[in-house]
Amino acid sequence: MVGKIRAYTFFVLLFLIQNNISADNRVIATLGVGEDPAGIAITPDGRFAYVANNNDNSIPGEHTVSVIKLDTNTVIGTITDASFNQPYTITINADGTLAYVTNSNGTTISIIDIATNTVIGTITGFDGPSGMVITPDGTTAYVNNYGSPAGVGSGNATTVRVVDLTTNMIVGAAITVDLAPASLAITPDGKFVYTINYVDGNPGTGTMSIIDTSTNMVVGTIPGFSGPFSIAITPNGKYAYVTNFGSNNFTPVGKSVSVVNLTTNKVEKYIPLGTQPSGLALTPDGRFAYASNYNTLYLGPNFTDLTPFQGTVNIIDTCTNEVLCPVIIVGASPANIAISPDGIHAYVSNYSANTVSVINIVDEMWLNICR
Amino acid sequence: MKKIMFFPYFLVLCAVLITFSNTASENANSCCFNTAFTAGYVFKHDCRFKEVYGHGVVNAITGDICYYPWEVWGVGAKLSYWRAKGRTNFLKLRSIIQEVPVTLYARRIKDFNCCLQLYASLGGGFVWVKEKSYLGTAKAYKGIGEVEVGLNYPIWCCMNLTTAFRYLFPSQCYSGKKANVGGFDLRAGIGFSF
Numbered sequence: 001m002v003g004k005i006r007a008y009t010f011f012v013l014l015f016l017i018q019n020n021i022s023a024d025n026r027v028i029a030t031l032g033v034g035e036d037p038a039g040i041a042i043t044p045d046g047r048f049a050y051v052a053n054n055n056d057n058s059i060p061g062e063h064t065v066s067v068i069k070l071d072t073n074t075v076i077g078t079i080t081d082a083s084f085n086q087p088y089t090i091t092i093n094a095d096g097t098l099a100y101v102t103n104s105n106g107t108t109i110s111i112i113d114i115a116t117n118t119v120i121g122t123i124t125g126f127d128g129p130s131g132m133v134i135t136p137d138g139t140t141a142y143v144n145n146y147g148s149p150a151g152v153g154s155g156n157a158t159t160v161r162v163v164d165l166t167t168n169m170i171v172g173a174a175i176t177v178d179l180a181p182a183s184l185a186i187t188p189d190g191k192f193v194y195t196i197n198y199v200d201g202n203p204g205t206g207t208m209s210i211i212d213t214s215t216n217m218v219v220g221t222i223p224g225f226s227g228p229f230s231i232a233i234t235p236n237g238k239y240a241y242v243t244n245f246g247s248n249n250f251t252p253v254g255k256s257v258s259v260v261n262l263t264t265n266k267v268e269k270y271i272p273l274g275t276q277p278s279g280l281a282l283t284p285d286g287r288f289a290y291a292s293n294y295n296t297l298y299l300g301p302n303f304t305d306l307t308p309f310q311g312t313v314n315i316i317d318t319c320t321n322e323v324l325c326p327v328i329i330v331g332a333s334p335a336n337i338a339i340s341p342d343g344i345h346a347y348v349s350n351y352s353a354n355t356v357s358v359i360n361i362v363d364e365m366w367l368n369i370c371r
Numbered sequence: 372m373k374k375i376m377f378f379p380y381f382l383v384l385c386a387v388l389i390t391f392s393n394t395a396s397e398n399a400n401s402c403c404f405n406t407a408f409t410a411g412y413v414f415k416h417d418c419r420f421k422e423v424y425g426h427g428v429v430n431a432i433t434g435d436i437c438y439y440p441w442e443v444w445g446v447g448a449k450l451s452y453w454r455a456k457g458r459t460n461f462l463k464l465r466s467i468i469q470e471v472p473v474t475l476y477a478r479r480i481k482d483f484n485c486c487l488q489l490y491a492s493l494g495g496g497f498v499w500v501k502e503k504s505y506l507g508t509a510k511a512y513k514g515i516g517e518v519e520v521g522l523n524y525p526i527w528c529c530m531n532l533t534t535a536f537r538y539l540f541p542s543q544c545y546s547g548k549k550a551n552v553g554g555f556d557l558r559a560g561i562g563f564s565f
Contacts, residue, residue, distance in 0.1 A: 026461065287505070288462070315462065319505075325463050363461040366423045366468060367502045367509040367550055 023312075024326030028345075029073040029358040033066040035059055037349035037356060039089030040338045043096040043114065046070060049338060049347050050099050050112070051356060052087035058105070063087060065101060066356075067117055068347070070340065073358050081119035083110040089183075089336075091132040091141070093165075102129040102143070109143065111168065125170045127157045133186040133193060134165065135213065141165055142193045142211070144181035145174075155180025155198055160209075162216055172216055177209035183230050186213075187237045187262070194231060194240055194262075201227035201247040203254075208242065210265065224267050226254045230279050230336070234318060235286040238262055241316070243277035243291055244270075251298070257291055259321055269321050273314050279336035282318070283361070284343045289316040290361070292334035292348055308332035308352040313359065330357040403439040404565050405447075405523070407533045408432075411558025413453050417551040423466055424457035433535075433558055437478055437492075445478040447492070449517075451556070459504055466504035470552065472539060473497060474517050488523040488531075498541065498552050513552055515541040523562055533562040 034053030042049045049070055055062040063084035067077040085106035092099045092114070099112040100123075109123040109132065130146035140162060147157030159174040160181060178197035186193050193211040206225030209218050229245035240262055246254030253276050259269040274293030282289050296308040311334040315324045331350030338347045339361070346359040415427030430453065437447030453470040476494025483489065500511045521535035539553035 024461070317462075317464075326461060361461070363459045363464070363506065364419075364423070365459050365466045365502050365504045365506055365509070366417075366420050366457075367500065367511065 023329055025329050026326070026360045027328065027330060027357045028360045030331065031068060031073060031075055031356045031358065033068075033075060033349070033354060033356050034064040034078060035062040035354060036351050037066070037354060038335045038351060039087070039102075040336050040347055040349045040356065041090040041092045041099065042070070042338050042340055042347070043092055044094060044341060045096055046341045048114070049356075050090045050092065051349055052090050052101055053354075054086050054088055054104065054351070056086065058086065063103075065090065065099075065112065068356065070345070077117055079112060079117050079119070081110060083108055083119055083122045088130050089132065091134060093134055094136070094138050100132050100134075100141070102126075102132055104128050104130050104146065109163075121168060123163055123168045123170070126161060127159070128155065130155075131181075131183045131195075132163075133184055135186060136188070136190040139165055140213075142184060142186065142213075144177075144184050144195050146180055146182060146198070155182065157181070158197075160184065160193070160195055160211060175211055175216055175218060177211075177218060178207045178221065181209070182228060185231045185233045185240065187233055188235060189237060192219075192262075194233070194260075196225060196228035196231045196242055198227055198229075201245070203246075203252060206244070208240075208260065220265055222260060222265055222267065225258055226256070228258075229254075229277065230291075232280050232282045232289065233262070234282060235284070239268075239318070241280055241282070241289050241291075241318075243273075243280045245276050245278055245294065253297070257289070257316065271316055271321055271323060273323065274312050274327075275309075277314075278334060279348070281337040281339045281346065283339055284341060287318060288324075288361075289318055290314075290337050290339065290346050290359075291316060292330065292337055294333050294335065294351075296333045296352060311348075311350055311353075313337070313346070313348060328359055330359070331355045403445075405435075405437045405439070405445070405562060407435040407523075407535075407560055407562035409435070409533060409535060409558040409560030411535075411556065411560075413554045413556045415551070415554040417554075419460075419548065419550060422460045424455045424468065427554065429453045429455035429468070429470075431556060431558060433556070433560075435535075435562075437476075439478075439480070443480050445480065447476055447478060449474045449476065449494070449496075459506065464505050466502065466506075468500070468502045470501075471499045472515055472517075473499075474515065474539075476517065476519070486525050490519075490521050490523070492519045492521075493517070494519075498539070500552055511552075513541055515539050515553060523564070525564075529564050531562045531564060532559070534559040 036054040038054040039052040049068040051066040065079040085103040088104035101110040127145040145157035146155040180198035181195040182198040184195040206228040208222040210220040226244040227246040240260040242258040244254035257271040276294035278294040279292040299305040313328040331353035333352035335351040348357040433451040439445035474496030476492040478492035480490040519537035525531040537556040
């Protein structure tokens with residue numbers, strides 16, 4: 001045990017020295033959730049967070065969704081349902097009444113009634129769905145089919161499906177994108193959906209597909225990503241930030257975030273980050289991006305002995321696209337990040353640690369707090 | 372650039388005061404003026420201030436004029452400008468604070484045989500505070516009090532060296548958090564008696 005602690009301490013120090021950065025531990029709470037927490041979403045009123053517990057090893061009874069009450073930072077419930085099959089992401093509608101859970105090892109999306117925290121229905125017809133976005137008018141959703149298994153791994157699907165949320169039915173033909181669409185985001189005006197396609201995870205092979213929501217056609221493809229994992233679009237709709245996680249064999253690892261200019265549809269900058277940038281979230285004002293570093297590597301031969309080293313969160317100034325000094329130490333294998341609507345807290349799902357780290361992200365000058 | 376811009380105003384002010392001092396000394400034997408222009412540091416002891424601006428030391432300049440109608444007793448006014456650069460407490464982004472304390476005071480002086488002049492003063496006024504960072508701009512006006520002791524040492528004609536130690540003692544609240552806008556002010560400079 002002591003040896004393990006020493007080893008972890010060594011790797012943390014090594015990471016910090018290598019990156020010439022200082023650590024700032026702003027984690028104010030660490031909450032135990034279910035098995036392999038992945039996606040995390042916060043209700044628009046900022047009262048609750050829902051965590052999809054991916055249960056990568058399909059342990060019976062562990063396909064769950066955890067509910068966190070945010071004013072007390074306590075887990076107030078765990079939702080179980082027969083429809084859950086490796087829940088991967090959660091999307092909450094604009095009025096905060098429904099949460100949609102992608103079942104990444106199956107073909108469905110489960111619908112949770114937030115008032116009762118029970119599953120009230122499913123949407124069928126997918127193939128390893130791994131992400132979902134809802135249009136600003138709340139009537140339509142776009143769901144990417146990664147192919148099973150979802151997340152980092154060998155996705156084998158190439159489509160995005162359109163869902164009519166008034167009927168909870170897939171509508172129209174499948175939109176074909178590149179291999180293994182891992183995640184997607186919609187512009188604030190709802191005109192375009194951007195999917196990031198993992199392909200084989202090797203350097204430079206990943207792509208981004210641009211879908212025009214008025215025609216549901218792919219109108220462009222942006223190359224140059226390396227195992228893209230997460231995408232977030234700034235509130236002004238001008239830029240997208242994409243984490244380059246790296247290869248599905250965890251080598252070569254990705255170590256950057258791509259900044260995509262959505263006016264020119266070109267990658268404008270690669271921002272060096274930690275090891276295996278995974279989740280990414282923007283503050284409500286779009287001023288900062290918080291990106292987690294998964295930092296989980298195979299130590300043995302032939303992809304054995306998968307070992308999570310210290311998970312961290314980097315902060316990017318979106319005005320300068322530079323990484324700021326504080327590095328936040330979180331749990332093992334941080335997968336995704338969500339930021340509260342008031343911009344005061346960030347919530348990080350730690351995949352290997354089965355926890356959620358709560359980070360205080362308030363920044364202050366002397367006289368008052370302005371955010 | 373701003374520092375360069377300040378000097379012409381400073382020289383004009385000096386010239387006006389020196390002219391005024393000649394007139395005053397010719398016309399009034401029983402009255403006496405003392406002016407001082409000093410620079411130094413303010414040592415803040417507010418913990419939250421130190422989080423943003425380091426050790427709480429800010430650049431400070433002060434202009435001071437005192438009128439002595441009753442020999443050893445005088446009244447005066449003082450204007451200071453404090454400025455510090457810091458970094459916000461989490462993301463470490465640039466933040467700048469400017470404070471302008473303006474005070475009126477009563478002063479008692481004591482002359483020593485070696486020409487050294489010691490004084491102590493007590494006064495009050497207000498401080499204007501402006502803080503700016505990426506988070507926005509905060510402004511405030513708050514009342515303050517001050518106590519000060521200082522030394523004047525004549526060096527040439529009506530000119531003297533002056534040193535002063537002042538404590539400003541406001542403690543105010545902003546946005547629910549206490550922020551002490553005062554501090555210890557240690558400074559030195561040149562004075563003119565006339």
